[in-house]
Amino acid sequence: MIVLIGFMGAGKTTVGRLLADRLGLPFLDSDLVIEQRTGRQVREIFAENGEPAFRILEHEVIVDLLDGPDAVLALGGGAPEHPGTQLRLKQADVVYLQVGYQQAMQRVAGDEYRPLLARPGLDELYQRRLDVYGAVASLIIATDGRQPEAIGADVIERLGVTGLPR
Numbered sequence: 466m467i468v469l470i471g472f473m474g475a476g477k478t479t480v481g482r483l484l485a486d487r488l489g490l491p492f493l494d495s496d497l498v499i500e501q502r503t504g505r506q507v508r509e510i511f512a513e514n515g516e517p518a519f520r521i522l523e524h525e526v527i528v529d530l531l532d533g534p535d536a537v538l539a540l541g542g543g544a545p546e547h548p549g550t551q552l553r554l555k556q557a558d559v560v561y562l563q564v565g566y567q568q569a570m571q572r573v574a575g576d577e578y579r580p581l582l583a584r585p586g587l588d589e590l591y592q593r594r595l596d597v598y599g600a601v602a603s604l605i606i607a608t609d610g611r612q613p614e615a616i617g618a619d620v621i622e623r624l625g626v627t628g629l630p631r
Contacts, residue, residue, distance in 0.1 A: 474569030477539035561602035
């Protein structure tokens with residue numbers, strides 16, 4: 466199981482799909498799985514039930530996915546903050562895709578599906594999460610100014626995993 470973590474805009478979904486394709490594994494995005502299982506969009510859950518309720522649901526889904534077959538799994542930016550999720554991540558290869566705040570904001574500008582973009586103090590949230598990401602990661606990969614293919618190749622090389630023959 467390869468788990469990708471990082472702030473919104475780090476490239477978790479894009480790099481995750483590339484990795485999954487190269488390694489012959491399924492790609493899973495925890496936010497998309499939550500939406501499929503609940504029939505509701507993440508932003509709706511945030512708006513109607515609040516962030517604490519979403520984080521509980523998110524943790525339950527992540528535990529289920531980590532217990533499943535091998536995959537490349539992209540987590541939502543706040544998922545690693547849950548203490549139970551942190552414990553479960555110790556059993557996986559966790560790759561922190563590190564992105565600078567300005568680069569992240571450029572990448573996600575105007576994305577209406579990200580409920581936290583409207584939150585005041587987003588820069589403070591970013592700073593708070595940096596320590597959490599670093600604490601749970603088994604590998605840190607910088608993404609600023611890099612192409613997704615190069616980031617994926619870096620992950621494969623540094624984890625020592627082999628992909629499908631091309």
